[in-house]
Amino acid sequence: MSLFVRKQLPIIIASILGILMILAYFTTFDIFAQFKGIATSWVVIVSAVTVAMGFVYMTNAQIKMYQMNKTPLQLAYTLTTYVFFGAFMIAGLAYKGDVNSPEYQWWFQNIYGNVSATIYAVMYFTLASSAYRTFVISSIESEALVLGGMIYTLRQIPLFQVYMPWIVPLGEWFLLVPNVGGSRGAVIAAAFAALVVGIRTLWGKEVTLEVSS
Amino acid sequence: MIIIKTGTYLDLTLLIVLIVAMYYYNKVALAGKLPPLRTIPAIGAITEGVGKSIEENKPVHYAMGASGGQLYTQLLSMTLVALAFLNYISKLCAKYEAKLIVHMPYQAESIPLIEAMVRDGYKSEGKPELFDPGCLRYYGYGALTWTQSVTASYDTEGVGLNLSIGIFYSDCPISLEMAKIKGGLNVGGTGRWIMVYAFAMMCDYVFLGQEIYTAGAMVSENPLMLAGVFVEEVGKYFSYILLALGFIIATMGVSAVNAFFAL
Numbered sequence: 001m002s003l004f005v006r007k008q009l010p011i012i013i014a015s016i017l018g019i020l021m022i023l024a025y026f027t028t029f030d031i032f033a034q035f036k037g038i039a040t041s042w043v044v045i046v047s048a049v050t051v052a053m054g055f056v057y058m059t060n061a062q063i064k065m066y067q068m069n070k071t072p073l074q075l076a077y078t079l080t081t082y083v084f085f086g087a088f089m090i091a092g093l094a095y096k097g098d099v100n101s102p103e104y105q106w107w108f109q110n111i112y113g114n115v116s117a118t119i120y121a122v123m124y125f126t127l128a129s130s131a132y133r134t135f136v137i138s139s140i141e142s143e144a145l146v147l148g149g150m151i152y153t154l155r156q157i158p159l160f161q162v163y164m165p166w167i168v169p170l171g172e173w174f175l176l177v178p179n180v181g182g183s184r185g186a187v188i189a190a191a192f193a194a195l196v197v198g199i200r201t202l203w204g205k206e207v208t209l210e211v212s213s
Numbered sequence: 214m215i216i217i218k219t220g221t222y223l224d225l226t227l228l229i230v231l232i233v234a235m236y237y238y239n240k241v242a243l244a245g246k247l248p249p250l251r252t253i254p255a256i257g258a259i260t261e262g263v264g265k266s267i268e269e270n271k272p273v274h275y276a277m278g279a280s281g282g283q284l285y286t287q288l289l290s291m292t293l294v295a296l297a298f299l300n301y302i303s304k305l306c307a308k309y310e311a312k313l314i315v316h317m318p319y320q321a322e323s324i325p326l327i328e329a330m331v332r333d334g335y336k337s338e339g340k341p342e343l344f345d346p347g348c349l350r351y352y353g354y355g356a357l358t359w360t361q362s363v364t365a366s367y368d369t370e371g372v373g374l375n376l377s378i379g380i381f382y383s384d385c386p387i388s389l390e391m392a393k394i395k396g397g398l399n400v401g402g403t404g405r406w407i408m409v410y411a412f413a414m415m416c417d418y419v420f421l422g423q424e425i426y427t428a429g430a431m432v433s434e435n436p437l438m439l440a441g442v443f444v445e446e447v448g449k450y451f452s453y454i455l456l457a458l459g460f461i462i463a464t465m466g467v468s469a470v471n472a473f474f475a476l
Contacts, residue, residue: 025224130393200441
């Protein structure tokens with residue numbers, strides 16, 4: 001494959017598609033809006049096609065994990081992945097309504113949904129342990145962090161709302177004034193940085209894309 | 214006939230200002246006249262972490278987030294930055310011969326880009342034979358499976374350095390804290406401000422919001438990438454001017470200010 005096809009062509013295609021998307025955003029011409037609709041539906045197609053590639057890589061990862069830890073438990077983990085992959089696939093394809101069928105929805109709600117909820121619940125333990133480590137007073141800044149964090153948290157506990165009612169407006173003030181003021185600046189700065197990366201990509205000067213192609 | 218949509222005039226002005234600024238700073242960068250940038254401690258910590266991993270005979274983990282492979286959303290820029298860091302950490306691991314494990318996001322369409330970045334990192338250090346395809350781990354769809362698999366990898370294989378940069382949602386508190394518990398050096402950041410708190414709490418060295426873009430440009434050592442940092446500053450000054458104008462006009466009680474900002 002020539003250097004042009006391998007390196008330049010993908011960047012040119014990306015630039016043209018990006019410019020067409022920008023025209024769809026800024027201009028009133030219907031043709032660009034229609035193009036945006038078509039391109040968006042292509043995204044779904046590309047994602048669906050790459051599922052097969054993901055399956056290959058997932059199998060590779062499963063084999064690697066088993067090779068490193070050749071125990072019956074690890075084998076059970078590996079096999080479980082494929083058993084559930086097959087079960088969800090059958091439930092999604094074999095019944096009328098596909099993924100909207102009651103059978104698939106049962107699997108999704110009662111298995112995937114519950115395991116998701118469990119993982120989210122575990123997240124709060126990790127947050128608690130890291131908060132314990134973070135809220136160690138070692139400087140003026142950490143003292144301010146502890147104070148703000150404590151007031152913000154305690155304002156939601158009914159006991160404090162009853163016996164220390166002043167904590168509620170103070171906590172709200174921390175939330176709405178210093179928090180919003182600081183975070184807006186950070187969000188705007190990050191948005192500008194993202195914009196610059198976008199423009200550089202359209203310009204065909206994004207080094208990351210050059211390397212990857 | 215109106216060609217430009219109402220409500221996008223200010224956006225378009227900003228876009229034009231940034232394009233002009235980029236053209237100017239690209240020229241300045243290519244002439245080698247860009248002003249120096251301050252150092253970011255977290256960049257140095259990455260090399261330190263690779264050294265720690267070698268000393269402890271543990272792998273270097275790189276994570277872009279469970280959904281860090283977004284190529285067609287507004288968060289694409291963060292995916293590109295994460296890929297730049299992946300290339301950087303691959304080079305470091307190739308240079309010092311540390312073991313690298315890449316936890317890939319569930320967007321399978323980003324896999325070719327990820328693999329190319331890692332391969333290029335090893336190749337540019339002159340050690341393509343050290344690249345092991347088994348270091349690229351894909352765990353299927355969803356933050357749920359990603360989080361469990363990544364933490365399992367930390368547990369069974371150990372963590373020397375855990376570099377986490379990219380698009381993170383609620384997947385990062387569990388993975389970062391587990392890496393910490395297993396004795397890893399956590400270095401990371403995200404441009405999603407809402408999740409920066411987790412990185413600030415759990416990382417030993419953190420890139421705060423916009424810093425990931427600046428650091429991405431710095432590790433690439435490419436003048437055009439570095440020029441982008443100065444273009445961002447132009448955008449910030451543009452917003453300061455708008456802020457000041459809006460403040461003055463609103464204080465004067467001119468009702469047209471709302472119409473102006475609605476343009």
